[in-house]
Amino acid sequence: MNFWDWSVIVFYIVVIIGIALLLTPSQRNLQDYYLASKKIKWWQSGLSTMATQLGAISFVSAPAFVALKEEGGLKWLCYEFSVPLGLILVMGIIIPTLHQGRFISIYEYLETRFDSSTRSLVSFLFQIGRGLATAVAVLAGGLILSTALAISTTSAIILVGLVTIIYDVLGGIRVVILSDVLQMMIIMVGIILCGGIALNLAGWGDSWSLISPERLKILDFQHWGFSPEGKYGFWPMVIGGIFLYASYYGCDQSQVQRELTVKDVEAVRKSLLINAVGRFPVVLMYCLMGIFIGAVVISPESLSKMSSVMNLDQEAITQMLKNDPDRMVPLFILSFLPHGLIGFILVAIMSALMSSLDSALNSLSAVTIRDFYQKYFRLDGDDRHYLIASKVCTLFWGIFCVSVAIIFANFGGAARQTTIVLINAVGSLLYGPILAAFVLGMITKMITSKAIKIGIILGVMANAYLWLFTPISWLWWNFFGFLVVVLVSSIFSGPKVFEKKASRLKEVFYHTKEGEGLNWKLIYIILIFYFFMIILLCYLIEKS
Numbered sequence: 001m002n003f004w005d006w007s008v009i010v011f012y013i014v015v016i017i018g019i020a021l022l023l024t025p026s027q028r029n030l031q032d033y034y035l036a037s038k039k040i041k042w043w044q045s046g047l048s049t050m051a052t053q054l055g056a057i058s059f060v061s062a063p064a065f066v067a068l069k070e071e072g073g074l075k076w077l078c079y080e081f082s083v084p085l086g087l088i089l090v091m092g093i094i095i096p097t098l099h100q101g102r103f104i105s106i107y108e109y110l111e112t113r114f115d116s117s118t119r120s121l122v123s124f125l126f127q128i129g130r131g132l133a134t135a136v137a138v139l140a141g142g143l144i145l146s147t148a149l150a151i152s153t154t155s156a157i158i159l160v161g162l163v164t165i166i167y168d169v170l171g172g173i174r175v176v177i178l179s180d181v182l183q184m185m186i187i188m189v190g191i192i193l194c195g196g197i198a199l200n201l202a203g204w205g206d207s208w209s210l211i212s213p214e215r216l217k218i219l220d221f222q223h224w225g226f227s228p229e230g231k232y233g234f235w236p237m238v239i240g241g242i243f244l245y246a247s248y249y250g251c252d253q254s255q256v257q258r259e260l261t262v263k264d265v266e267a268v269r270k271s272l273l274i275n276a277v278g279r280f281p282v283v284l285m286y287c288l289m290g291i292f293i294g295a296v297v298i299s300p301e302s303l304s305k306m307s308s309v310m311n312l313d314q315e316a317i318t319q320m321l322k323n324d325p326d327r328m329v330p331l332f333i334l335s336f337l338p339h340g341l342i343g344f345i346l347v348a349i350m351s352a353l354m355s356s357l358d359s360a361l362n363s364l365s366a367v368t369i370r371d372f373y374q375k376y377f378r379l380d381g382d383d384r385h386y387l388i389a390s391k392v393c394t395l396f397w398g399i400f401c402v403s404v405a406i407i408f409a410n411f412g413g414a415a416r417q418t419t420i421v422l423i424n425a426v427g428s429l430l431y432g433p434i435l436a437a438f439v440l441g442m443i444t445k446m447i448t449s450k451a452i453k454i455g456i457i458l459g460v461m462a463n464a465y466l467w468l469f470t471p472i473s474w475l476w477w478n479f480f481g482f483l484v485v486v487l488v489s490s491i492f493s494g495p496k497v498f499e500k501k502a503s504r505l506k507e508v509f510y511h512t513k514e515g516e517g518l519n520w521k522l523i524y525i526i527l528i529f530y531f532f533m534i535i536l537l538c539y540l541i542e543k544s
Contacts, residue, residue, distance in 0.1 A: 008343030009350070013163050016179050016354075020171030023178075029383040033172035033390050034104050034366045035261050040177055042267035045258045046274030048180035051187065051355040052255070053275070054282055059187060059352045060144045060329045062286040066215065067294025068325035073215030074287055075232040077538055080280045082241030084527040084534075087249055087276040089242070089439075092524065094250035095272065096265045097442050105370035106256050113441040114449035116375075121453060122434055123371040125460075127364060129426050130254055131397065134360040135404035141353035142405060148330035148346050153409045157402060160350060164357045165398035169391050173261060176358045183351035190348030191285050194329070197336060198292035201302075207295040218538040225473030233473070240475030243482050244428070247435035249275070254363040266517040276527055280534050293332045297321065306335045357401065365394040428474045429467065432481025433459030440489060448493045455489035 027033050065072040098106050107126065111119035142157035149156060167175055199207065223230030230236065249255050249272065259268045296302050303314045310317065310331065320327055333345050369390050374381070381389070433456045440447045462484045463477040472480075 002339050004340040005343030005346065008340060009347055012347045012350070016163065016167050016175075016182075017170070019178060020167035020175040023171040023174050026174075027172060027387060030104055030366075030369070030386050030390060032174075033387055034257065034362065036172070036174040036177070038261055038263050040174070040258070040261035042262050042270040043274065044177055044181050045262050045267075046271035046278075047184045048177040048258050048355075048359070049249075049255060049271065050275050050278060050282070051180040051184035051352070052359050053279065054184075054187065054286075054352070058283070058286055059190065059349055060326050061140075062283065063290030063293055064325040064328045066287045066290030067211070067297075068321060068328055071231075072325075073212075074218050074538075074541065075220070076287055077218055077280075077283060078232050078234070078237040079241070080283050081234075081238050081531065081534060083245050083279050084276045084531045085238075086242045086245030087272050088524045088527055089246040090250035091269045091272050091276075091520070093442055094246070094438055095256070095259050095268050098250075098256060099260060099265050099268050103260065105367045106251070106253055106260075107367065107371055110437060110441065114437075114447075114452055118437070118449050118453055118456075119371060120375075121456065122437060123367050125430050125434065126253055127367055129430050130252070130360055130364060131400060132404065133427055134357060134364075135401045135408065137356050137360075138353070138401055138405035139408045141349075141356070142409060143324075144326055144330060145346075145349060145353065147327045148333060148349060154406050157405050157409060160353050161357070161398060161402035161405070164354045165361070165395060165402070168358045168361050168398065169394045172390075173257060173362050176362050177258060177261065179358065180355045183355045186344075186348045186351045188282070190345050191282075191289055193337075193341065194333065194345060195285065195289035195292055198289065198296050198332065201336065202292055202295035202299075207292050210295045210298065211291055216542055218542045219535070225476055226471070228471050231473055236473040236475040240473065240478050243432055243435060243478035244475060247431035247478065251431075251434050251438050252363075253367050254359050257363050257366060258359070269518070269520060273523065277530065293328060296336065297328055297332055302335070306331050309335045357398075361394050361397045361401065364397040365390055368393050368397070428477040429460055429463045429481070432463065432478040432483075433485045435478075436482045436485035436489070440486065446493055447489050451489040451492035452485070454492055455485035455487075458488050459485040 031037055062076050065076050066074060098109055101109055101112065103109055105123065107119045107123040109119075110122055138157055138161060139153075141160065142153045145156040145160065146153040149159075151159075167179065171179075202210075220230070220233045221235075223233035225231065225233045225236030225240070259271055262268055262271060297306070303317055307314045307317050312320075317331070321331070330349075333342055337345060369386065373389060373393070374386065378385070378389070436459065437452050437456055440452065459481040463481045466472045466477055466480060467474070
């Protein structure tokens with residue numbers, strides 16, 4: 001790191017905060033601050049969503065998983081199998097219903113369909129789960145960035161957290177989306193540059209020959225995820241993944257809020273189509289980058305150069321990569337890229353981390369203000385009061401996430417890893433039950449508010465049992481949690497629960513009239529074929 005590298009980083013920070021300052025005067029009310037008055041372009045919303053999904057963890061951890069981590073390899077691609085299928089459900093049923101409801105917090109829908117306590121319950125679960133998960137993401141990003149910038153983990157967390165909080169508080173959702181679009185472009189350039197330079201150093205043939213054949217295995221049809229060996233089995237990845245992604249893209253405020261900023265349902269679907277089609281190619285690029293960088297860093301010549309740059313002996317470098325493979329990409333950047341470009345790539349890592357944090361803070365603030373502050377504490381405030389309260393609430397959640405991340409950072413290594421696993425598991429405890437509440441509310445009018453609350457509570461408890469007492473993959477929790485809520489709420493609602501369900505399902509699934517916009521029936525069929533094309537491509541990679 002030299003003057004030019006830090007200049008690039010400082011320039012990027014100034015630009016992002018400058019954009020936020022320019023957007024601040026246009027804010028008049030909550031619609032401006034949280035929904036950008038529904039003036040965001042569909043492609044901006046789509047790229048913003050993808051930037052959040054493919055954050056700093058993917059930029060650094062995916063290549064490290066492919067190249068170095070135990071039990072790792074190209075099986076990372078398995079996480080992308082179900083994205084097109086899950087998004088069919090989101091595009092067809094969930095998002096159109098939420099968008100037409102003109103909500104700021106998507107959990108307002110649960111009050112209109114069920115009752116106030118259902119809304120408050122699910123909103124509270126979201127805030128706890130998303131707040132802690134965001135803190136863990138900030139910690140993971142801080143650990144990565146600290147290596148690259150040669151600063152402490154706490155300092156890295158504060159740096160990224162402070163910048164993100166400033167532009168998020170000032171600019172609201174508009175600056176979140178616009179900065180995410182910029183960050184997505186920087187991330188893509190970063191992948192191409194890092195991967196291209198590593199490929200040039202290692203060569204195509206040598207890169208593939210150096211990787212263990214075990215790491216090329218992607219498709220595992222033998223294991224069903226009911227034992228520890230089936231962690232990356234095909235069936236849990238596909239079946240559980242459908243429910244995971246449907247819930248994440250359709251029932252998580254941090255994702256859905258972007259979709260509520262575009263003008264109509266047609267635009268929402270186009271936005272989501274970007275993610276349905278675009279995620280797999282980007283993740284494939286991450287994985288290829290991992291193969292090429294991995295081939296570089298394991299060579300004796302590279303170890304010598306890295307030890308010289310980092311002022312450590314080769315044994316220390318080897319041990320560092322063994323103990324913490326996520327340091328592979330930062331070490332490669334610092335050792336093999338020219339100054340100036342080092343700063344740009346580190347900006348890509350910072351951008352990826354910020355894109356995950358900024359949307360979480362804005363969505364947490366939106367839910368807190370709409371579902372609790374306006375509802376229970378201040379019912380008669382004017383637009384200015386609620387706008388100021390929203391900024392204060394964003395600041396609060398920013399301080400919360402950064403503070404919790406610093407606390408986790410100061411745990412011992414083993415305790416920290418346990419905490420990360422613990423917090424990440426919380427999401428899968430909740431996703432299936434929350435998805436069931438939304439879907440049941442949309443496809444049938446017969447489910448009662450009492451029944452859905454009982455179902456949600458029992459669904460979460462069932463997932464907790466699977467977590468504590470069985471080796472079943474966490475991906476299955478998303479499916480089983482959904483199934484428990486459907487069965488329990490149906491039983492408590494009575495035998496006529498699915499009366500006229502077919503006509504109701506058709507009504508909410510298509511939404512747009514014939515002849516208006518794109519042919520979404522055909523697009524959904526194409527996405528199913530796209531799913532099979534992904535599987536075929538993975539098979540060809542595995543057999544090559």
